[in-house]
Amino acid sequence: MSSNISSLLTANVGATRAAQLMSLVTLPASLPQDPHGRATRAEIAQALNMVLFGGILERVPTGRAYTDDVAAAGGKVTFDHGALRTVKWRDNGALPEGEAAFTRILRPLGYVLNGTYPLDRIGMTGRSYAHADAPEDIAQFFVSEFHPERFSEDFRAAVSRVTGSSADPLTPRAQTLLWQLERDGALAVADGAELVGLLVPCFERQHAAPRLADYEALLRESAEMAWIATEGNAFNHATDRVDDVFALAEQQKRLGRPMKDKVEVSGSGRVRQTAFRADTVRRTFVGAQGEAVEREVPGSFYEFITRERFAEAQAAPQRYDLGFDAGNAQGIFRMTAAAC
Numbered sequence: 313m314s315s316n317i318s319s320l321l322t323a324n325v326g327a328t329r330a331a332q333l334m335s336l337v338t339l340p341a342s343l344p345q346d347p348h349g350r351a352t353r354a355e356i357a358q359a360l361n362m363v364l365f366g367g368i369l370e371r372v373p374t375g376r377a378y379t380d381d382v383a384a385a386g387g388k389v390t391f392d393h394g395a396l397r398t399v400k401w402r403d404n405g406a407l408p409e410g411e412a413a414f415t416r417i418l419r420p421l422g423y424v425l426n427g428t429y430p431l432d433r434i435g436m437t438g439r440s441y442a443h444a445d446a447p448e449d450i451a452q453f454f455v456s457e458f459h460p461e462r463f464s465e466d467f468r469a470a471v472s473r474v475t476g477s478s479a480d481p482l483t484p485r486a487q488t489l490l491w492q493l494e495r496d497g498a499l500a501v502a503d504g505a506e507l508v509g510l511l512v513p514c515f516e517r518q519h520a521a522p523r524l525a526d527y528e529a530l531l532r533e534s535a536e537m538a539w540i541a542t543e544g545n546a547f548n549h550a551t552d553r554v555d556d557v558f559a560l561a562e563q564q565k566r567l568g569r570p571m572k573d574k575v576e577v578s579g580s581g582r583v584r585q586t587a588f589r590a591d592t593v594r595r596t597f598v599g600a601q602g603e604a605v606e607r608e609v610p611g612s613f614y615e616f617i618t619r620e621r622f623a624e625a626q627a628a629p630q631r632y633d634l635g636f637d638a639g640n641a642q643g644i645f646r647m648t649a650a651a652c
Contacts, residue, residue, distance in 0.1 A: 314339055316351045316501055320359035323505035333362045336383050338390045340449035351504030353422040353497050354445040360508045361451045364515055365391050368550045368612055374569055374588045375614030392553035392617050393452040397540050400457040401471055405478030407518050410457040417511060418453060420494035429638040434536050434645060435462040440636055448632055458537055467533045470526040474541045477520040486510035517544025524597035524605050535649035542595045542609050551615040557584045560616055578637035585640050587615040590648045610648040
């Protein structure tokens with residue numbers, strides 16, 4: 313299993329970076345394997361997740377500093393889930409509306425809907441997708457849809473101007489490979505590696521640089537939509553599953569890292585989450601006269617989660633509570649608002 317994942321990673325990030333990721337990120341103990349040696353959908357999903365996880369470490373210095381500490385101590389991180397933001401809006405250029413931009417990718421990779429979460433305070437709906445072959449071991453995707461229709465007319469017009477230029481990054485070749493993967497459950501290793509490389513650009517901003525005036529209009533009503541205007545469909549955050557999120561939060565605060573003030577606890581008490589505050593990034597906007605204007609804005613962030621096991625009578629078919637909590641999610645999402 314790790315041989316195929318190593319090959320998929322090496323083809324996309326090089327041997328040195330692949331080895332680093334293999335030593336840093338916990339690999340599933342076992343995944344379905346193809347009798348002919350092809351890369352299975354689970355292996356391709358795991359490799360893609362590791363490339364995306366490596367990408368967020370490049371964009372989030374605080375998360376990279378934390379994982380450097382973990383690696384220096386000989387430990388590993390358990391990638392629990394990555395979060396994406398989308399816009400459910402008709403003026404979305406060539407990009408499918410909302411989460412459809414990603415479900416068309418996740419389904420062939422083996423992901424299934426695991427839960428739906430109304431995020432009404434921030435005008436969004438979240439849905440989690442878990443991998444059918446290894447739900448506890450392969451990172452989930454938490455995909456949120458933003459609903460512009462819940463905001464003002466001026467706000468909606470600004471959304472249209474921002475997202476209307478969106479391109480569709482999913483190439484015909486990628487669509488062909490996804491169809492084959494959905495049909496067969498596996499691809500030749502070389503094709504699987506190619507698919508990973510073709511999918512990575514889908515996790516970026518697909519629209520042009522926004523006008524500064526539009527960004528400011530969005531920010532007045534929604535920090536979440538303002539974040540999408542600059543960052544698009546990049547990972548909003550990646551999450552490390554840890555044994556004790558309370559202890560970890562106190563440790564990171566002692567190190568002086570920008571930790572969320574409190575831990576979010578789900579209604580069931582089984583899911584507990586906290587995070588670093590978003591690192592700032594410099595982004596280019598279009599000014600009033602068409603000139604390029606740079607501003608510091610919130611980027612992505614690194615999150616931590618502790619999941620408890622279900623009681624014995626509730627355990628089947630999974631040991632851990634892999635659900636989410638709408639209150640938790642809305643609290644965590646404020647990590648990008650706090651840096652505004």
